Amino acid sequence: MFSLLSPISLWFGAFLAVPLAIHFLGRQRLERQPFPSLLLVKEGFANSMRRHRLKNLLLLIIRTLLIACILLALSNPAMESKRAAAKPDQSLALIHNGIYGKLPPVDGAPAAFAGAAAPRGKDLLETQRMRINALDSAQGTRTRAFPVIEDGPGAGEVAERFGDYGEAMRRLLSALGPGTALINLPVFAWKDVAACQAELLRALQENSGLQLALTDFSALAPRVSAFEGLHATPAADAPTVSLSARLSPAAAAGGGKSQVWLDGRLFQEAVATGGRVEITLPLGAGPRTEGRFAFTGGFAAADLHFCFPEAGAWSLAHAGNALVSLPSLGRETYFRRIVHVASVGEVPWGGISPSSGAKASAPAPLRLVYLAAERAASPEAYARAVEFVKRGGRLIVAAGRESDIPGLNRFLLQPLRLGRLGNLVDSSGPVSADRAALARVGRASGDPAAAAGNLGTVRKRYAFAPDSGTAILLSQGGAAVLAERDFHQGHALLWTTDIDDLEWTDLGVSPLVPLLHQAFQEAAAGERAANLAVASDSIYALSLADGEENSRPEARDPLGRPFSRVRIEGGRMRLGPFDKLGLYRVIRGKDTTAFAVNLIPAGMGAPTPASEEWASADAAAKEGFLAACKPFSGRISVLEQDDPMAARTSVRRLWPAFLLGALLLLFLEGLLSSRFSARRTPN
Amino acid sequence: MDLNQVLSPAYLSSLKGLALKARMVLEGTMAGRHLSPFHGFSSEFAQYKGYVPGDDLKFLDWKVYGRNDQLVTRQYRDETNASVYLVLDSSESMGYAGGGPVTKLEYAAVLAASLAMMAFSQRDAISIAFGADGPEGFLPPRNNAAHLRLALQMLEDMKPNGRTDLESLFGKVAARLKSGSMTFLFTDLWQDPKAIITGLKEVRFKNQAASLVQILAPNEIAFLDGSNMELIDMETKESVRLSARHMKEQYLETLRAHTEALRAECFNLDVKFLRAETTRPYYHAMRDLLHRS
Numbered sequence: 001m002f003s004l005l006s007p008i009s010l011w012f013g014a015f016l017a018v019p020l021a022i023h024f025l026g027r028q029r030l031e032r033q034p035f036p037s038l039l040l041v042k043e044g045f046a047n048s049m050r051r052h053r054l055k056n057l058l059l060l061i062i063r064t065l066l067i068a069c070i071l072l073a074l075s076n077p078a079m080e081s082k083r084a085a086a087k088p089d090q091s092l093a094l095i096h097n098g099i100y101g102k103l104p105p106v107d108g109a110p111a112a113f114a115g116a117a118a119p120r121g122k123d124l125l126e127t128q129r130m131r132i133n134a135l136d137s138a139q140g141t142r143t144r145a146f147p148v149i150e151d152g153p154g155a156g157e158v159a160e161r162f163g164d165y166g167e168a169m170r171r172l173l174s175a176l177g178p179g180t181a182l183i184n185l186p187v188f189a190w191k192d193v194a195a196c197q198a199e200l201l202r203a204l205q206e207n208s209g210l211q212l213a214l215t216d217f218s219a220l221a222p223r224v225s226a227f228e229g230l231h232a233t234p235a236a237d238a239p240t241v242s243l244s245a246r247l248s249p250a251a252a253a254g255g256g257k258s259q260v261w262l263d264g265r266l267f268q269e270a271v272a273t274g275g276r277v278e279i280t281l282p283l284g285a286g287p288r289t290e291g292r293f294a295f296t297g298g299f300a301a302a303d304l305h306f307c308f309p310e311a312g313a314w315s316l317a318h319a320g321n322a323l324v325s326l327p328s329l330g331r332e333t334y335f336r337r338i339v340h341v342a343s344v345g346e347v348p349w350g351g352i353s354p355s356s357g358a359k360a361s362a363p364a365p366l367r368l369v370y371l372a373a374e375r376a377a378s379p380e381a382y383a384r385a386v387e388f389v390k391r392g393g394r395l396i397v398a399a400g401r402e403s404d405i406p407g408l409n410r411f412l413l414q415p416l417r418l419g420r421l422g423n424l425v426d427s428s429g430p431v432s433a434d435r436a437a438l439a440r441v442g443r444a445s446g447d448p449a450a451a452a453g454n455l456g457t458v459r460k461r462y463a464f465a466p467d468s469g470t471a472i473l474l475s476q477g478g479a480a481v482l483a484e485r486d487f488h489q490g491h492a493l494l495w496t497t498d499i500d501d502l503e504w505t506d507l508g509v510s511p512l513v514p515l516l517h518q519a520f521q522e523a524a525a526g527e528r529a530a531n532l533a534v535a536s537d538s539i540y541a542l543s544l545a546d547g548e549e550n551s552r553p554e555a556r557d558p559l560g561r562p563f564s565r566v567r568i569e570g571g572r573m574r575l576g577p578f579d580k581l582g583l584y585r586v587i588r589g590k591d592t593t594a595f596a597v598n599l600i601p602a603g604m605g606a607p608t609p610a611s612e613e614w615a616s617a618d619a620a621a622k623e624g625f626l627a628a629c630k631p632f633s634g635r636i637s638v639l640e641q642d643d644p645m646a647a648r649t650s651v652r653r654l655w656p657a658f659l660l661g662a663l664l665l666l667f668l669e670g671l672l673s674s675r676f677s678a679r680r681t682p683n
Numbered sequence: 684m685d686l687n688q689v690l691s692p693a694y695l696s697s698l699k700g701l702a703l704k705a706r707m708v709l710e711g712t713m714a715g716r717h718l719s720p721f722h723g724f725s726s727e728f729a730q731y732k733g734y735v736p737g738d739d740l741k742f743l744d745w746k747v748y749g750r751n752d753q754l755v756t757r758q759y760r761d762e763t764n765a766s767v768y769l770v771l772d773s774s775e776s777m778g779y780a781g782g783g784p785v786t787k788l789e790y791a792a793v794l795a796a797s798l799a800m801m802a803f804s805q806r807d808a809i810s811i812a813f814g815a816d817g818p819e820g821f822l823p824p825r826n827n828a829a830h831l832r833l834a835l836q837m838l839e840d841m842k843p844n845g846r847t848d849l850e851s852l853f854g855k856v857a858a859r860l861k862s863g864s865m866t867f868l869f870t871d872l873w874q875d876p877k878a879i880i881t882g883l884k885e886v887r888f889k890n891q892a893a894s895l896v897q898i899l900a901p902n903e904i905a906f907l908d909g910s911n912m913e914l915i916d917m918e919t920k921e922s923v924r925l926s927a928r929h930m931k932e933q934y935l936e937t938l939r940a941h942t943e944a945l946r947a948e949c950f951n952l953d954v955k956f957l958r959a960e961t962t963r964p965y966y967h968a969m970r971d972l973l974h975r976s
Binding site (some may be wrong): 039040042 | 776
């Protein structure tokens, strides 16, 4: 049976009409002209015109056939050979319509969430459907498709969430009847398939006529960070930090014993279970407000840096991954490769050095520097900060009572052309940002919901005189609250509020947390690498305090709506999988924990440690699954994503024949044209 | 002044009045020429003849009488002024401009008018005849200013009409020719060469010095370029669909053979043959014409 594996090319069939149109339009466009006498024209007219018409007809046929051959070659024609496999009684396929299909554009603008990625995501979904159509066409079956997300937005659209691959697989297998069957599975993450390994093996065992065709899309699928959580519970008196991390295989094999050192002294020991270790670090106990933890025992990153400025804002730097908490916001979020320091003099401009326990590699370059409560520093240090922004870095500056405002103005804000900070002034009353400005920032941040939040109050802020060209978020009273500016290749953002004002409630939680998050995210995404936090399709586990289990903390998605995929068991709150990318929040009484969910797109330059980790984990999952399926290896085939019919070894591809035909026709066309031209030339 | 520009058909077509055009052409033609081509007609010595009473004594050659004591008179080849016949083919096909600034008939009229004025200045009689298959208009040879004006008016009023029959036209005109005259035939020669030659012979048999001027438009010489055309014969209204681009080489070859056949026959008949393209400056055509005459 003849079939086309990429029939979409036939849309270009309109090109067939080109030679026909030229031929017939040319005939219709008759030019009438009087001529003195046809005496000489009529001599030999009949012979000549007959030859001319014959040539035109032949050329028309050849050119039409030429285009048809090219179109057919592009349509990837195939024909069942004599070795054709028997037609299966049933054909089933899984269709992944989850957000895996939503790849970000290769050369797109900001790696913001969602929207911009839709076209390619749709393509991937379309590819799956076309492959099924092609298979049906080739083997004469009617495949039943099982979407991963049943209640998706539409058959042709990619859903905004991940979907449950295992659940879809169970639905598919339950629909499997007796008799021969072919199951097509798109594979975006091999761990998904590995998770269904038992069910698949059972089905293969029970049905000897069952064949599996797995199409490997993993190269196209977004890579997902495997890091599962570093979060803090900032309590005013005794903040603690919980660290949940996976150990390297070597460390896990060695017993997984980990040690936490504080400023060179053993602070705590932890024993890993199942390759994971969870440590709770009481911070801020006693007079200590600053210190450095070091880890041994196989952590990929061995440094944890923390500090407690007077105002209570604190941060953790974990191998360049910063956990930032602003007490006034009551939220913390986690970013990769961000430096948060209290003084510009402390910034490791050469990049974040790899941990001593990890393999030697180049320092990770800085992407964003957050200067909070900047203290007096040397002009050279400021100059390095300006140079950092010039070369594409992102800088966020927040001023506090200890800030050296004149120095800041002279050596940092003015060189960055942001403006000048003045004296500290009271600013009572609610801050209602200029709606238009807020909406603009909201749009720029890719989070329109940010424009519609509740507004908070600003008690203290600095007078601010912006430079021309600086974008400003204004309060209701017309005072600047947030200033931002592109500077050379980089970007600078300035909070003009007093970061040390304990009663500072900022601009209201709803707009500002996403806004701040987005600012960090945009800043960190400069090199299109991982900036992100919590794994996208993993489960985010949150330890709950005693009694908190009963109160059931409230979880909200990035749009502020309740997030229902929450399970509380064993004193831990497990959230996910997540169906939207963005900032999630868990509201626990007075405290709110926020974490970001994002994807790390594949093929975006050098792989980050996280994606390498992910890739190796996925490769291991693939290897494990195929090893487990070895007894059924004759019935399982793994296809490349660009090889739609590879499983059907019985199919003979015909595109080379059509291409050869096209070349022959091209040669014939040239020969015919030159032959007639030669005849026309008089001796 | 650049005569090529001033006397180009494109320029002259903007002028009104054939007399003016003809005068300009004539002046351009005669510029730098010292001898009129018509000079010898009335003054060329032919022979001596014995004096008989009654002969005009002014032709008596006194020098011969002084040397030989014989009375002889000098006789000239043409004692009287010559007649110049200007015959124009005014068939429909002559109304074709075909990429040129003027129609073939207009071009022929300017050439004829120029010749007429030149002949008038030499005191030769001028006769005009035009038509498609017979003399539609005919002006017998005269030599006076009123006649010249009449001739120019006739040339100016000519309209292309009728179907070419040069055999008939030349035959009927030949019947009215006087011996010892000059005939200029202006036509596009769009007819079977045999018929043309038959007509031409009749003119030549009148012992005429004849010149045949083939006037063609640029599109007739280079042919057309369209790929899908319908050509309509201006005289027969017959039409034919063809690819002119494709037929071009063949047409040009046929035209060359047609012209060569006529040129050879003209040579045999001692008829001067000249081809003039309507884009060619008139005085060039005139010089060629007079030089060959």
